[in-house]
Amino acid sequence: MKEILKVDSVTKTFRLTSKQQRQRKLDQKVLTAVDNLSFTAYEGEIFGLLGPNGAGKTTTLRMLSTLIKPDSGDALINGLSIVKQPAEVRRNIGFLTSDVKLEDFFTPDYLFDFFSDMHSVPDDVRKERKETLFKRFGIDKFSQVKVADLSTGMKQKTSLVVSLAHDPDIIIFDEPTNGLDVITAKVVTDFLGELRQSGKTVIISTHIFSLIEKVCDRVGIIIDGKMIKCSSLDEITAEKSLEDVFFELYRERKGDEI
Amino acid sequence: MKNGALIVFKKELARFFGDRRLLITSVIMPGLLIYLIYSFIGSSMNTLVEDSTASYKAAAVNMPAVIAAQLEQMNFEIETITPDQTEQYKEKVRSKDISLCVVFPDDFESVMANYNSKTPSSDVPNVSVFYNSSDINSSNAYPLMITTLDSVEKELSNVFDVNALTDDISYDVATEEDTTGTLMAMILPVVIMTLLYSSCVALAPESIAGEKERGTIASLLITPVPRSQIILGKVCALSVMSLLGGMSSFLGTFLSIPKLMQGMDGESGSIKTDVYGAKEYICLIVLILSTVLLLITVISIISTLAKSVKEAGTMVMPLMMVVMLVSFLTMYQTEVKTEFFWYCIPLYNTVECMKNVFSFSIVSQNIAVTCAANILYSGAGIFVLTKLFNNERVMFG
Numbered sequence: 184m185k186e187i188l189k190v191d192s193v194t195k196t197f198r199l200t201s202k203q204q205r206q207r208k209l210d211q212k213v214l215t216a217v218d219n220l221s222f223t224a225y226e227g228e229i230f231g232l233l234g235p236n237g238a239g240k241t242t243t244l245r246m247l248s249t250l251i252k253p254d255s256g257d258a259l260i261n262g263l264s265i266v267k268q269p270a271e272v273r274r275n276i277g278f279l280t281s282d283v284k285l286e287d288f289f290t291p292d293y294l295f296d297f298f299s300d301m302h303s304v305p306d307d308v309r310k311e312r313k314e315t316l317f318k319r320f321g322i323d324k325f326s327q328v329k330v331a332d333l334s335t336g337m338k339q340k341t342s343l344v345v346s347l348a349h350d351p352d353i354i355i356f357d358e359p360t361n362g363l364d365v366i367t368a369k370v371v372t373d374f375l376g377e378l379r380q381s382g383k384t385v386i387i388s389t390h391i392f393s394l395i396e397k398v399c400d401r402v403g404i405i406i407d408g409k410m411i412k413c414s415s416l417d418e419i420t421a422e423k424s425l426e427d428v429f430f431e432l433y434r435e436r437k438g439d440e441i
Numbered sequence: 442m443k444n445g446a447l448i449v450f451k452k453e454l455a456r457f458f459g460d461r462r463l464l465i466t467s468v469i470m471p472g473l474l475i476y477l478i479y480s481f482i483g484s485s486m487n488t489l490v491e492d493s494t495a496s497y498k499a500a501a502v503n504m505p506a507v508i509a510a511q512l513e514q515m516n517f518e519i520e521t522i523t524p525d526q527t528e529q530y531k532e533k534v535r536s537k538d539i540s541l542c543v544v545f546p547d548d549f550e551s552v553m554a555n556y557n558s559k560t561p562s563s564d565v566p567n568v569s570v571f572y573n574s575s576d577i578n579s580s581n582a583y584p585l586m587i588t589t590l591d592s593v594e595k596e597l598s599n600v601f602d603v604n605a606l607t608d609d610i611s612y613d614v615a616t617e618e619d620t621t622g623t624l625m626a627m628i629l630p631v632v633i634m635t636l637l638y639s640s641c642v643a644l645a646p647e648s649i650a651g652e653k654e655r656g657t658i659a660s661l662l663i664t665p666v667p668r669s670q671i672i673l674g675k676v677c678a679l680s681v682m683s684l685l686g687g688m689s690s691f692l693g694t695f696l697s698i699p700k701l702m703q704g705m706d707g708e709s710g711s712i713k714t715d716v717y718g719a720k721e722y723i724c725l726i727v728l729i730l731s732t733v734l735l736l737i738t739v740i741s742i743i744s745t746l747a748k749s750v751k752e753a754g755t756m757v758m759p760l761m762m763v764v765m766l767v768s769f770l771t772m773y774q775t776e777v778k779t780e781f782f783w784y785c786i787p788l789y790n791t792v793e794c795m796k797n798v799f800s801f802s803i804v805s806q807n808i809a810v811t812c813a814a815n816i817l818y819s820g821a822g823i824f825v826l827t828k829l830f831n832n833e834r835v836m837f838g
């Protein structure tokens with residue numbers, strides 16, 4: 184199997200302002216959000232990062248998408264360094280998180296065209312791709328409605344489709360089902376399977392066990408910015424359920440405090 | 442490959458022109474409001490002037506008929522009274538029933554008839570004018586009465602006249618151009634700078650700090666388009682929008698100034714806005730363009746550093762002070778700066794050049810230096826912006 188993403192001991196710290204220190208009741212000035220994290224994802228699989236709130240999942244994915252830079256370490260995406268070749272990396276990935284929002288004023292149709300242009304997608308390719316994707320997600324019914332007037336589910340579908348405008352090989356998806364009802368969530372998870380089918384690699388983050396169990400091939404468990412366990416889902420769940428494995432590991436690290 | 446800056450530029454303009462409310466509040470309203478307000482001030486001042494020619498009631502003792510006639514022409518209603526009624530009418534002035542009570546000495550007319558300007562005497566008759574400073578009518582009538590009496594007195598001892606020939610002679614040799622130029626040079630640079638500043642401030646924080654606040658900026662930053670191009674697209678689009686807002690305000694001001702002036706001096710005709718030609722307009726447009734670019738860049742930098750639109754609004758306050766200070770300081774300064782370095786000082790250079798344009802003393806060289814300096818500073822600003830956009834603490838702090 185081809186290694187498509189290789190994360191090599193990345194560390195990310197945030198310097199806290201004194202206000203942030205007070206708010207979090209922390210003494211130290213520096214918060215280590217991601218601590219010497221390594222993992223590998225292979226072509227055509229769905230890799231899941233599982234961890235509690237504040238574990239460092241979003242921070243990791245933001246580094247992979249080149250929005251922020253690691254303090255140390257590096258990751259190769261399709262052989263491209265996120266530190267040294269951020270622009271090339273951006274061509275190869277589609278990134279979707281709750282902090283990448285769409286402008287309220289525009290319609291899905293306009294936004295798809297806009298981001299296609301930003302990725303230099305040729306006009307004829309864009310047209311065909313738009314038609315297929317809009318139909319697949321039922322966006323064609325509201326493609327001329329402003330984002331401001333869309334429901335959460337419609338917005339999430341639009342964000343997803345727009346992030347695929349340049350047909351990236353790797354799709355990075357932070358909390359893909361957050362805030363979605365069961366129906367929209369199913370549309371999204373089904374689509375993740377389709378992406379894998381078509382040879383794409385998908386990296387998701389979540390704290391929902393069932394989502395991992397349903398779609399992921401391999402899983403990495405992150406606690407306090409550290410990779411605690413990383414292997415295939417089958418291996419991890421061979422003896423116990425994912426939930427049991429997770430809490431066992433969690434107690435090992437944190438004691439009985441929850 | 443399409444140019445990233447152009448794509449962002451087009452998107453920003455689509456946002457602007459697609460939003461009717463934004464378009465109305467930032468382009469149409471400023472000009473219209475200024476026009477209406479200035480015209481209204483002008484016309485209400487006009488009515489004030491007219492009001493001052495209202496009629497006044499006055500009582501007079503021993504007033505010569507010539508003087509009475511002259512006063513009646515000035516809308517005075519003169520009631521002739523006897524000397525012993527004086528106290529009674531003074532009381533009427535106090536109770537605001539009449540405006541003035543004028544008392545001439547008994548022998549006034551005979552003294553005047555025998556007056557000889559060549560043998561001045563120290564024993565001149567005194568005329569008393571009783572008035573009431575707490576009554577608006579009386580306060581208005583009093584100076585009118587004094588001027589009239591004074592002019593009668595001067596006529597009696599006329600030695601020479603100044604500017605008295607009224608037929609077909611205009612003693613003010615200034616042309617309409619000169620009058621307009623001086624006035625416009627004093628007022629318009631301040632007005633234009635303030636208007637440009639406010640239209641820039643109305644748009645840039647929303648487009649940059651607003652996108653940061655709403656989390657939409659990240660969607661631009663994860664595209665392969667270099668950040669310098671994203672910034673260039675945004676700055677250019679914002680400049681175009683601000684320019685439209687600025688132009689609208691300028692037009693409103695420019696068109697309503699004659700009305701405002703008419704209200705101020707009560708006469709029309711000396712202020713005309715059609716005295717400026719293509720040369721002046723071209724210089725003005727070039728100056729405004731480069732200034733808007735500079736202002737937008739500076740406000741964009743501030744907006745990038747801010748976390749929200751509100752914070753950006755507070756952070757641009759000092760810049761407003763600077764703009765106001767520079768414009769007002771130069772308002773009454775009449776000498777034209779000739780040294781090169783004055784035109785390298787941002788903001789000041791524009792104000793100085795605009796003054797020259799409005800007073801018909803354009804020095805192309807100074808305007809060129811000003812524009813070059815403004816563009817250079819904007820370029821430096823865009824460089825700073827790129828650095829800021831690449832700084833994750835600034836963008837996602």
Ligand SMILES: Nc1ncnc2c1ncn2[C@@H]1O[C@H](COP(=O)(O)OP(=O)(O)OP(=O)(O)O)[C@@H](O)[C@H]1O
Binds near residue numbers: 216242390838
């Ligand atoms: N810009 C920042 N400045 C300071 N601290 C930050 C910043 N971004 C993240 N953090 C902190 O880093 C830690 C990891 O955050 P992160 O968002 O990566 O967690 P997460 O695993 O995505 O959690 P969640 O499930 O809540 O989304 C948290 O303690 C968070 O408060």
Ligand SMILES: [Mg+2]
Binds near residue numbers: 240241242357
């Ligand atoms: Mg998160």
